[in-house]
Amino acid sequence: MQDFFQNISRYPRYFITFTLGIFFFLFERLKPLLNRPVTAIALVSLLFSVFAFTFFTLRAMLGLNPV
Missing domain, CATH: 1.20.5 (Single alpha-helices involved in coiled-coils or other helix-helix interfaces)
Incomplete structure (x- = not known):
């Protein structure tokens, strides 16, 4: 055991x-x-949008705040 x-x-x-x-x-x-400013801005924007999408989706699915 x-x-x-x-x-x-x-x-x-x-x-x-x-x-x-x-x-x-x-x-x-x-x-x-991250070396080039254009791709760095695009990458940071993509990461932020994925985080926001996940946050709001989980918030709506769990019923924490009606959307």
Whole structure:
């Protein structure tokens, strides 16, 4: 039974490592786009719009504030 709990305790560490790896990979792929002002503005606008879309969609789905 102790092996079971020891195995379960590894999952959060795996999840954090996996998530950070994805973010680091995406940042390295998008970093060259930040060199030019036009692409940097487009990238920041895209990230902001994705965040806003997700925020408002979850807010409407959870019924926190009627839209």
